[in-house]
Amino acid sequence: MSNRFTRLFTEPLIQFLLLGALIYGAYALFGPPDESYRDNRIMVDADRINGLITEWERRWNRPPTRKEVDGLLQAYIKEEVLFRQAVAMGLNRDDPVTRRRMAQKLEFLTSDLARMQQPDEGELKRYFEANELAYREPDRISFTHIYLNPKGRGQSTLSDADNILAQLQAAGPPGETTLEAGDRFMLQNHFAAATELAISRQLGSGFAEVVMGLEPGRWHGPVLSGYGVHLVYVHESEQAPPALFEDVQARVLEDWHAEQREQFNTEFLESLKSRFEIVVDEVPTERLLAEPVSENDEAGSR
Numbered sequence: 001m002s003n004r005f006t007r008l009f010t011e012p013l014i015q016f017l018l019l020g021a022l023i024y025g026a027y028a029l030f031g032p033p034d035e036s037y038r039d040n041r042i043m044v045d046a047d048r049i050n051g052l053i054t055e056w057e058r059r060w061n062r063p064p065t066r067k068e069v070d071g072l073l074q075a076y077i078k079e080e081v082l083f084r085q086a087v088a089m090g091l092n093r094d095d096p097v098t099r100r101r102m103a104q105k106l107e108f109l110t111s112d113l114a115r116m117q118q119p120d121e122g123e124l125k126r127y128f129e130a131n132e133l134a135y136r137e138p139d140r141i142s143f144t145h146i147y148l149n150p151k152g153r154g155q156s157t158l159s160d161a162d163n164i165l166a167q168l169q170a171a172g173p174p175g176e177t178t179l180e181a182g183d184r185f186m187l188q189n190h191f192a193a194a195t196e197l198a199i200s201r202q203l204g205s206g207f208a209e210v211v212m213g214l215e216p217g218r219w220h221g222p223v224l225s226g227y228g229v230h231l232v233y234v235h236e237s238e239q240a241p242p243a244l245f246e247d248v249q250a251r252v253l254e255d256w257h258a259e260q261r262e263q264f265n266t267e268f269l270e271s272l273k274s275r276f277e278i279v280v281d282e283v284p285t286e287r288l289l290a291e292p293v294s295e296n297d298e299a300g301s302r
Helices: 001-008 012-030 048-061 065-087 098-114 124-129 150-170 196-203 205-212 243-275 295-301
Strands: 041-044 140-148 192-197 219-224 229-238 277-280
Touching: 041 065, 048 065, 048 277, 065 098, 065 243, 098 140, 098 243, 124 205, 140 150, 140 205, 150 229, 196 205, 205 219, 205 229
Parallel strands: 041 277
Antiparallel strands: 140 192, 140 229, 219 229
């Protein structure tokens, strides 16, 4: 009997109905809607828009872009919708908190309700299989690099790199005097069992991505970074084995809960927003910073 009840409770439809019942139960518990917040129209007028822009300018010392203003507007609408629902549920009674705190209280409540949901049998394993790469340990690489400074070498930097690379390839693996072939570098020249993330923190993501794909046992180059030009010798490359579900099950469950919570909150917010007529005045374009044009956009316009 208990097993049958447990299986019944894990059914998605039953879980959804229970969550809905808890939401409406909380609504009933906290009391009837406040009459002053029965208006189902949210008006974001010009004064409000200009106020949001002014607040942005004070914080960042520059005008916002249109994309940033749209983000401010959506954040305000979200806050207003949650605030009105929180007041309707009586979450403001005997609690002198701000609008934002009240909206957060409702958001926290829905998050707690979403966390009560548990994955069906096999669902967690399927989630892991669909996101297996996220749980795999990072690959590691050990390498030595020689740095060539463009500021000192000028236009001869790349030709110098080709000449030095030929000498290094003829000499073989790095020795005690190998670094003398290049210029002094402010950071480390040797990396042992380093991950792509660790390399990118020092030499940039572009450099790290290239180095991770280099063949061990030989010199490569030139490889570019934000500092200049590098010649790289890869000592060893270690590819991490696939992750095992049993080893990362706790992480998988936490990530599954986070995804469910985000989806639940999004659907809950959209259901609340659908109850309101949301009107947004025209955004004053003269107060906005022009959007930066990407290389892809420029290429597409030619």
